[in-house]
Every structure is written in C-alpha cells, then in structure tokens.
Amino acid sequence: MEQQWITGGTAATDGVTIKGLGDVRRAPGMRARAVGEGPAAAAVVGDCTLTEQELRTALPAVRAGRWAELTRWPGSYWVIADNGRQHFVCGDLAGLRAIYYTLQGERAAWATAARLLGCPLVPDLPWLAARLTAGEHHWPHHSPYERIHLVPGGFGLLLTPGALPQLIDVTGIEPVAELREGAAQFGRALTDAVQRRVHDADGVVGADLSGGLDSSAAVVLAAETAHVHAVTYTDGYTSAEDTAFASRVAEHTRIEHTTAAGGDAQLPFGFPAGQPAGTEPVLEAATYTMDACYLAPVRDLPVHLTGHGGDVVLDASASCWARLLQDGRRREAHRQVVAFARLRNTAPGPAWKTLKQAAGLGRSTALLRAAEALEHGPAAGERATGGWSWCRLGAGASWLTGHGRHQVAALLRQAAREQQPEHADEFDQWAALRSVGASARGWEPYAHALGIQPVYPYLDNQVVRAAFAVPALARRGLVAYKPLLRAALPQLPDWLTSRRSKGSFTAQRIAGLARHHGRLTELVGASPLAAAGLIDPAAVQTVLAQTARGHNATAIADLHHLLVTCWWLTGQKARLEAAC
Template identity: 75%
Template sequence: MEHEWITSGSDGNGMAVDGLGGVRSAPGTVVRAAAEGPAALAIMGDCPATHHELHAALAAVRAGYWAELTRWAGSYWVVADNGRQQFVCGDLAGTRAVYYTRGGQETPWATTADLLGRPLVPDLPHLAARLAAGEQHWPHRTPYEEIRLVPGGFGLLLAPGAPPQLLDIACVEPVEDLREGAERFGQAFTDAVQHRVGAADGPVGADLSGGLDSSAAVVLAAAAGPVHAVTYTDGYTSGEDMAFAARVAEHTQVQHTVAAGTGEQLPFSFPAGQPTGSEPVLEAAMYAMDAAYLRPVRGLPLHLTGHGGDIVLDASGSCWVRLLQDGRRREAHRQAVAYARLRNTAPGPYWKALKDAAALGRAGSLERAAEVLERGPLTPRSAAAGWSWCRMGAGASWLTGFGRHQVALQLRQAAGDWQPQRADDFDQWAALRSVGASARGWAPYGGALGVRAVYPYLDNQVVRAAFAVPALARRGLVAYKPLLRAALPQLPAWLTARRSKGSFTAQRIAALARHHDRLDALVSASPLVTSGLIAPAAVRTALGQAARGQSATAIADLHQLLVTSWWLTGHSTPLEAAC
C-alpha cells in the first residue's frame, strides 16, 4: 500500500488508467479496469472482485449507483466515470485516503497529498485544535492548509462546471439485535481474513498480542494457510497478554516468534532514519518496538493485524446517551449505573456526564467548549467520567491565550458543520476514522520495515456488518465484546471469556523518564511552541510529572504532542509537491 497511488493526473510520471484518460497511477501499481462506451471503472488495492464482476458493475456506473462499487470484500480505491460524472473513493475507515483541493475550474484529487501539485504547509492552529479537543470534529481537514480529505464513509463526486460533492456511501443496513447480525459479521470477517491468506500462496505474518482481536484473526488465518505470528514483550508487558499469546499459538500450531524488548525499544526514541510520513500518528513513537518484533516477518506477502477490532466489536458510553436522546431514560440509567459499578467508577458523576451530553447535543457541547477556552486558562485535571461529545484533556491546558482563541474559532466552525446528531452514530464513525488514519499513517513505517500490514477489521463489509448491530448490543455489560463470541462460535471459550486488555502505559511512563531531556527540547523547538500556540512551561510540568508516574491522565495528550512536534521537525518549512 505504501507504494501505491492514483491521481487525477497532476503527476506526469504516472501511467494512464484504461478508460480513464485523466487518471494516472504509480508505475508498477496493479490497477484493474473495465470500460465499455463512456462507462469506465478502475479498482486499486486489495479486492477479490473478478474481471467478470468488474464488467457487470459498469451497469451501476452508468446509472450513477456509486455506493454499489464499494461492496466487494477487501480494502481498495474506486474510480469510475460515466461520461457525466466522475466518482472516486477509498474505504469506509479511510485507510485508503482521497485528498483534494477546491477552487479553480477543476478539482484535483489524489491518494497522497503530495500529488496535488501545491506546497504542503502544515496547518498549525488545526494541529493545536486536534491536540486540545480531538480530531473527530474535523473529518474533512488534513494537517495541511488548503488540502481537504474525503472522510471515511464518503466518496467524491465530480461533474464539469459543478463544485465537488461529498456522497454518503456508508450504506449500513441495521438489524434488530446482536443475534440477527452475528452471522453476517462472522462471515464477513472470516472472508476478510481468509481470502487474503489464500491469495498470498505462502506464509503470512500476523500480530499476536494475546488480545481478543489479534487472536481471533490468527485463529481464522491458521485455518486457511501457514502463519508466522509475532509477539512483543518486555519488562513492562502484561504477563496475561503473553500467556494468552502463547496459548493461542499452541492452539493454532502456528509458527510463533517472541521478541524481548529492552530500553532501546521503549517509545519516543525516534531513531535516526525513521520515516516521517505525511501526517502525525501515535504509532510513530513505537517505531523502535515495531522494528524489533516485526523483523522475523519482513518480506512476507502481508501481515495481519487486529487494528480496529475495538471499534467494530465494542461501543462506548455514547450508546447510553443515545438512549437518553430517544427518551429511554430509565433504561439508560439502569445500564449506565450497572456499567459504572462493574468498573469501580462512581455512578453519580458518570450518569451526570451522560445527561449533560444528551441535553447539550453535539453543537451545544462544542459551543460550550469554545466558551470555556475563551474564558481563560484551563487547569489540568482528570478526564471527566462518562462520554462527552468534546473532551478537553490536558492538551487544552497547555494552550496560550492565542492558542485558546484559535482553537475556540475552530470549534465554533465545527459546531455548524454537518455530522451525525445521534451520539452512537457520531462516536463510532469518529472512532473508525481515527483508527483508519493511524493505519494509513503507519504505511511508510511498514514500507521501511518491509511489512505490508492489512487490517481485516476495517474492510468495508466487515464495518458494515458490525455497525448494522446496534451499538447498545455491542456494548457488553458482563461479556466483553459479545459480538465476537456470537459471530465466531468456533473460537475457544477460554479466549472469548477474556475480559482484560493490555496497555502500553507502563512503557510510555518509562520512556518519558528515559528520554525526558530530549523530549523537553523537542517540545521547546516545536513550531506549535514557536508560533505561540502552546506554552512550553505548562508542557514541561506535565512531562516531568508523567515521567515520575504522577500524572497518568496526561500521557495520551503528551504522546500526541510529542509525535506531532517530532513530525513537524520535518515539515516546519513548506514542502514542494513530489514530481
């Protein structure tokens, strides 16, 4: 995936795509196309559609039934033209992105931002807003000025003389309950894993962390072909994770390699030679760890991951906000209080946060957040209990007065943008796009390591099957990820009964202590600081406390700030588009 691209024609070194004369692809990229008269269709990526199926789909192209072109298994880009309109899209999760610019007579688009033919200038106020309030409020924004992104779940529709149009292609067909949707999800996920293993015609790599998501993928893959599973462990790794990984490997009889990390593999080392990538992603901090444990599977045809399983198999407390929005207050209270008590959380504050979210709605929550920012400095505090449309974390307390004003402006703009108004719909699509962004952002790292990662949980048909099941049904009170257990009854009961989940918090704390001085200098030199958006003294205090294990609540925001600051060191001056 890291070497594949397709564009509307701004790059002169590309190859013309059959039937789509204005569209070009990277030399050596496999593009399958079909054309008949004015109708043309091209698919690029991981898609098992046959030549006959592509030709049959030309009927949908002629009729303008664009979403029908996204229903094959796998993960891929689609470009189609019927002589009146051109349609282009990636996948629902956004692992295969489409970028475009607006203005002028035409709308150039490409699958990488550097092919749009304009300088790549980092949008610093927007990067500060992501740090302070999360990325979910701006699904169409990129880290660059004047460059837009087609959000996951949408396609780009272009017609001569008309402005670009975003077309909803989600096409989720809801079911009533978990039981009704489980079989469809199980089949979709099994196909997503096993068609890839079968097509590889040889051993494939796979992550095996010991968690439910990667373990389920390994079990299914092992039934379809040879698998080499890899696991990372160090002095901070959960012993339970390692025990489950070993048990899954024994159960499936796959080849299993365990990499034992040292202090050199702790996060935030940013070793020399690490690729920068086109956008900041949290995984950038884990490059040394990735290089260590993925070395045994370098060069294999593909590498299966469990990335995205948390999103499609589970749901957040937004499902109880949805109950409140639907007027089902008693049911919402009963379930939310039971959930809080099971997790030793005070039910009162948890319930109040949910009620506030339902009462304010998305736009009201963003307006309130903007007011809080403009009122004055924020003090660092623990994250509020319960789900929120707009959670202002530790990153918001690091903003200068200028930074608070800039972020408030963007929140107010976002409040007027269209987004789902039902809490569970908003949250699951926002979470899906976030994991999709991290997957596509990891592609240059995978390329440097000789690993082609694939993400079966993020395939279109897998996402549709999961999101068809109500979020409330996927949010198990007692059973963890009940959809997985119901959809794949062949999984061993000892695996699906697991309720815990591993974490890299201990590694991150140790890494902040180990690299403290260098990270402090990195932040101080960051364009976010030198432009006056972030106050370095506030970050320095949070960094010191986290390195001493005194402020675990700030670690996630520190992680985001550090990778963004590191990424900006390679993008602090405008980058000319690649030729």
C-alpha cells in the first residue's frame, strides 16, 4: 500500500521536506525538530522544547520500532518517525494533537486536520445522532465525517507497505500502589508543564481564573516564575463563592486580575453572526460571547493558561466503585458509596443499584442492551442517579425517530464488538480524557478568533501519565476533594485545597435557552439531523420549552450537545452548498 503523509496545524501551512519523512507541512510559528541517520528519521512538531541532540538519542527506538518511547518528552506535540520499513505518526494521550486518516484507493493518507486530507468533508449524521444519544466515548476512532477515521488519544498510527493501517498503544501507564507514592511525581510533572510554558513566553502571560481548584493551582504555579494577568467571568448568575475564591487567589499570588461582567448579551446559545465554527461541534460554541467578553483583556498575549482537563486527571468518577465490584470487593464498594452519599445528603440506594448492574453486565452487554431498548420502541432518557453505567441513554434517546433509533442501535452493536478497556475505571478515565481533549482541540478556531494562545498543562502526556498511575479510587477521595492536588502541591494554601464545592453554568444555560428560545426552535427544525429523519423536532421543542422555563433542568446537558451540533451542521451544510 502506498502512503502519503501530511502534518501541520489548522492554520495556513508552509511546506518543508524532511528526509525520510516526506512532505511535512507545519503552520507558521509551529515549532519543529527533525533528525535523520541512515534509514531512520524522526520529527517532533508542536509545543516541545526538545533539542535536536535529544531527539537524536531516540533514533535507536525508531530503528527498533519502540514507538511509545517517542511520546515521553514534556509538552504537547506530534511525532513522525520512519525506519525504512514502517512509518509512524502520533499525537498526544488526550487527542488534543489529533491524527485523522482515510483510505484513498491504494493509499492511506493522514493529517492533523480533517480538511488537509483532500477528500470531501461529509458529516456522518447517524454517528452524530448516536453521540447525542449515548455519548461519544463508545466510538473513539470515529471523526464527525464519513470515511475519515480519528486515531484515539493514547494511540499512534503505524503504516506498513502492503498492510492496512494499525493502531499502536502508547499509553505507557506505570501504576503505583497509592496516592502518596505517585503524588510527588505528579507535582513535578504539573509544575514543569506550567512553569516551562510561562518561562518560554518571556513576558506577561494570560490565565483563566474561575476560582476552581484547577485554574487556581495553575495560576499559583505560574505566578512563582512569571507576571500573570488572570481573567474571570462573572454575571448575575455566577456563584458568589467562585468569584470570591478567584479574588482571593489573585490577592494571594499578587497577580494582575481582571473580572469581566457579562450581561444578557453574553448568555449562551446566542451564536452571533460571524462566529467561527471549526471542523467539529464543541460545547464551547454556545459560550462564545462569554469567552469574547472575559478574554478581551488578555488578547494577543504569548500564552494563556487554562485549567481545562483538571477534573479528569485530578479526580475520578463513580466508575472506581464499579471497578471494586468487578474485583469482588463488594463490601468496600458499598462502604464507599454510602459514605459518599452521606457527605452529600443523598440516598445511596439508587447509585448502588446502578453500580451493581454496571459491574454485572460489563461493557459489551450494556451496549447491546441499550441497542435493544432503542430498537423496541421510543426510549425515555435515563435519569442520573449518582451511580455509573457503561452506557446511559440520555434525553436524546427520546428525540430519535424510529429511523434514528435503528441507526443508533446499529452503531451501538458495532461498538460492542470493538476492543476497549473492560475495567470500568480504565474505560471511564480514558473516555473522559479524550472528551476534554476533543473540547480543547475543537476550541482552536475560537481561540484564534479571540487572539488567545491557550495551553493545557493538565493534558500534557507526562502529567496524564503521572495522574493515571495513581489508582482511580485514591484520586476519588471521600473527605478531601481532589486529594491528589493537595498531596502533590503542598505549597497551595489550605483554604484553597479544602474547597469542596464547584461552580457551574447551569443557570446561565437555562437563561440562554429562554432568551433565544424562538431562534433555537427554528435551528432544531432546520437541522440536517431533522431533515435526515433522525430526530423529531417536535419532541425536542417540547423539552426545550420546559427547560427554558426551568422545569426540566436534567435535560440541559443533552440540549446543549444537540444545539451546538445543529448549529455546526447548519454551517457545514451552507459551506458544502457554497462549494458546489
């Protein structure tokens, strides 16, 4: 099989040729290092301070095909390598540095952006409907487009002449026994990920400061070595506690701090004219006006720190209790569930029932049961109970037409046959990591439009590896929230790490639905998902009206996904029609 290879950013590219690697295109300003010796060649493209000499020491691994060794440098980057027999390309563990590929006759083409593959970008409507119904994590190799595949975060793509493309696992997690054992390693990795970036920026750096633990920790670390200008968003719906914590962190670190006050014009789901759409739907599309409001003071700074991804690496979901049940540790699992429920004044019974069912079914069976439920008739969305399941059909399940249910069921059956982790905690943490990686990747055109250069220290390979080395159960914590952060960074003030609450934008989203209700109703009705007979607009509009009145807040997350998908698809349709 003949291969062609492309790499680069999503901006306009310039071409360079690297011996042994073919035509490598990179975006202007994108850092690249390349070495070659005999048939072996390797290149690193992206946010990595690796020197050519350091990269040269990796050539023995290239010759031997030890591909995972090429992913262990600090930063966030792509790796391209060739040993004369095989060609290897890899992004990061989170999927922020994405790799797309497609088969074009006798050739396999790959690129770091789907549009660079040179084939039509036709949205995969059944898959988008399935993602709205059951979540995207069951199909980690799918892109939003027909016949274009996505290399899942944690895997690389290996191309061998005469063979089909092969996915290579590069996760390389080395487990530790307990939190204390892994905390120091995580602390060093996160500190380096933050401070290396702000040091390289050599000037004022911007930073999100929501008042939550993740962004606050990044700001504290950055302020130790750089001049930081942090920004916070607030409006009439923002938690006063969040704002107070943000102000206290700014005072503690003595940084420059701007709080931007938004109003009705900044409420979600406005989708103003001229808003960039990007090449995949992301939740942040709904909050573009909020972002434009609070990020304006730090526009054009060389670096902008975020806490994005902190929830995934610092915490764990109730899947860790399902894992206890899978391991036969029923008594410990029950004790954890009851203790967690008591701390939050909730009944443990529903969560315990859900966890037992998840552990008993397993992933494949759970997906097959969800498919069967869809095929047998309209399915009501399952209400979250605080437990965990392999496949929870959300409110989107009740919006599907008969045709839509059969399409989604077929995709669920396909996913049940594909290989994924069968341990609940491993499956869930990788699914969550890829989800936040996709979110960061999809926000790139918005960042570009707003003049922001975002960095995501919590998503660096070595930070993720250090976090996931700690058992999910230890990261979950009962008494302390995000105990890994407290143990890893003892210099953080106790008043910050002892915070147990977490803010949300639910109130803003409900207000945004009410403000833009008429336009959103039209958007759903005109969506390609409705035109293809996959969703019933009337069913959506009923839930939309209820939620806009504050009567069905449990559906807000599913509506958010649906609305940004409909808006994105409408823009994609317009672009396709203009190209014809």
